[in-house]
Amino acid sequence: MDLSLTSEQQLMVDAAKKMVDRHIQPILAANDRDRPLPKAEILKILAKAADLGLTAARIPEEGGGAGLRMLDYGLMAEQIPPSVALILQPHEATSARIHFGCTPEQRERFLPDLVAGRKIACTASTEPDVGSDPRAVKTVATEDGDHLVLKGRKQWISNATVCDVMNVTCRMANPDGSTRLARILVDRGESSFEARELDMMGLRQAPLAEVLFDSCRVPRRNLCPDTGDTARLLTLTWLANRPLVGLMAVNLAQKALDAARSYAGVRKQFGRAIGSFQLIQQDLAEIETAVISSRLVCYNALAAIDRGERANGLSAMAKRYSVDCCDRAVALAMRIHGAMGLSRELGLEQIARDVRTISIPDGTPGILMLIQGRELTGIDPFRS
Ligand SMILES: Cc1cc2nc3c(=O)[nH]c(=O)nc-3n(C[C@H](O)[C@H](O)[C@H](O)COP(=O)(O)OP(=O)(O)OC[C@H]3O[C@@H](n4cnc5c(N)ncnc54)[C@H](O)[C@@H]3O)c2cc1C
Structure with a gap:
């Protein structure tokens, strides 16, 4: 067993370090260290991360991603300052969730901008009353013609104030009256919700927010399929x-x-x-x-x-x-x-x-x- 990096892995690590020195540290230093980075700055970082495949590390190449092995992704991610990693990782994980768990039409609509770092994604599971037990979520989606109406509150959501796409876990009613867990992609361009910044102890340059869905209307085509990989x-x-x-x-x-x-x-x-x-x-x-x-x-x-x-x-x-x-x-x-x-x-x-x-x-x-x-x-x- 050889625990040293291969030359290819060393190149990846060096490239990530270079990106941090040239493009991330100057942005962190130029902005208030106690305030979330502005969206424009985050998009600059995501565009650079996209060049290294870090916005879509887990998506296979045939799906438009970098198809990195997880260890190689980790080697590069380790170099990123955590206040930026806490922005990048939820973005990248949400892109992976869309790739592996959504329809081809949904992938085509959302992924190109996310992979290129032109838009920001996040995943909202946690709620004020629901943390470690995510199956207990209370946010509800009800059907209304060709729309779904989302009601509920999410809390401690990374990127929520700046995101363009939010992958929301909620409950939907079954015909027999029981409910099932569902995922809905909320596109900020077509559905409105409130996001209130939360002031945290650490990683303060990463945006974190509470989200309110007050009868938020989402086109039904944004409901993720039950099946998927x-x-x-x-x-x-x-x-x-x-x-x-x-x-x-x-x-x-x-x-x-x-x-x-x-x-x-x-x-x-x-x-x-x-x-x-x-x-x-x-x-x-x-x-x-x-x-x-x-x-x-x-x-x-x-x-x-x-x-x-x-x-x-x-x-x-x-x-x-x-x-x-x-x-x-x-x-x-x-x-x-x-x-x-x-x-x-x-x-x-x-x-x-x-x-x-x-x-x-x-x-x-x-x-x-x-x-x-x-x-x-x-x-x-x-x-x-
Ligand atoms: C910086 C940051 C970023 C985050 N980003 C996101 C995000 O992007 N999206 C998202 O959905 N959420 C996000 N979260 C929320 C995070 O996932 C939750 O805070 C976490 O799952 C814990 O939930 P909780 O805070 O409600 O704690 P609780 O679940 O209420 O737990 C409180 C305490 O009880 C303990 N506990 C709970 N259940 C048990 C048990 N069965 N046995 C023993 N002990 C137990 C816990 O260990 C903990 O010590 C983020 C949180 C932070 C701080």
């Missing part, structure tokens, strides 16, 4: 998202490690560089161990998905383990910096807030632990 859809979106989110934590912890390592070399106390003290060396060793083990556990889950293996437990473990480890690693890096670690100027406090924010989307630590436990025991801890 459901197994592929679930594997490539829910499962693969988790290690990708874990790699956001790795990106942040690597930055914290780089900062702590160089500070330990230049900061002097008691007439010596603090890096010469054994306790500081121990902290640095702990941080590096967290970064490398987190990275590997995420790569491992993505590679298992590429091999077509069942990766439910591995992907849950990857996100939970890496976010937990990286959170602690960032705290240690702050400690190495003393008071400077807490200063807004240095930016480590922002990294600490960002890494903490990553722990919630795509599964809380508790839920991910239970998913892994379910894989190990074969017993469902959620429903009897």
Whole structure:
């Protein structure tokens, strides 16, 4: 087993780093770090990401996407600053959901603009009363001629204020009076809804919002079919998202490690560089161990998905383990910096807030632990 990158993978990583340096960091630096990026700036970033296939990484080439292996996608995604990854990843995952779970007509209508980065997508599942149990959604769609009428509220939705297309999970009535889960593509050009910005602790340059559907009329042709490549859809979106989110934590912890390592070399106390003290060396060793083990556990889950293996437990473990480890690693890096670690100027406090924010989307630590436990025991801890 060779764990080094192939030359092709190295090229992908280098290309992603170059894009970040040339096109993403200048935009992040030029905008308020405590406010969501304006839509025009996000579209500039998506256009550049499209050049590398990152707006449609999971869509096969014959469907107009990049057809990347998940591990290769992860290697590139790891390079993207998480406040941008939290915009790009929901956009890309929604595009994949449209590719694998929609009709050819719907794909043709929505995908070209999303793949090119000319429009922005998102997925709305969570509601004020419904988080970890997405099957319990209450937003309802009722039929009215050739339209559906959407009523309900969604919460904590990435990209909702700036999106052009929202993939909404809701309930629809069956003829016998029962209800079923349904997905509807809400096109902002033809259907109106309110989106209210939410002010969060971290990743503040990524838009996050509450959404109100107040009898929002959506053409019936935007209802996604019941059938589709459901197994592929679930594997490539829910499962693969988790290690990708874990790699956001790795990106942040690597930055914290780089900062702590160089500070330990230049900061002097008691007439010596603090890096010469054994306790500081121990902290640095702990941080590096967290970064490398987190990275590997995420790569491992993505590679298992590429091999077509069942990766439910591995992907849950990857996100939970890496976010937990990286959170602690960032705290240690702050400690190495003393008071400077807490200063807004240095930016480590922002990294600490960002890494903490990553722990919630795509599964809380508790839920991910239970998913892994379910894989190990074969017993469902959620429903009897
Ligand atoms: C930055 C960010 C971006 C997001 N982006 C999106 C998005 O684009 N689209 C979207 O639909 N949603 C999004 N979300 C929402 C996210 O998916 C939910 O917040 C998450 O699923 C958890 O739901 P909740 O916050 O309602 O917590 P809850 O489900 O209410 O959980 C509260 C606590 O109870 C625990 N808990 C719940 N059930 C159990 C159980 N059975 N056993 C033990 N413990 C349990 C949880 O682990 C947690 O600690 C985002 C959230 C954040 C923070």
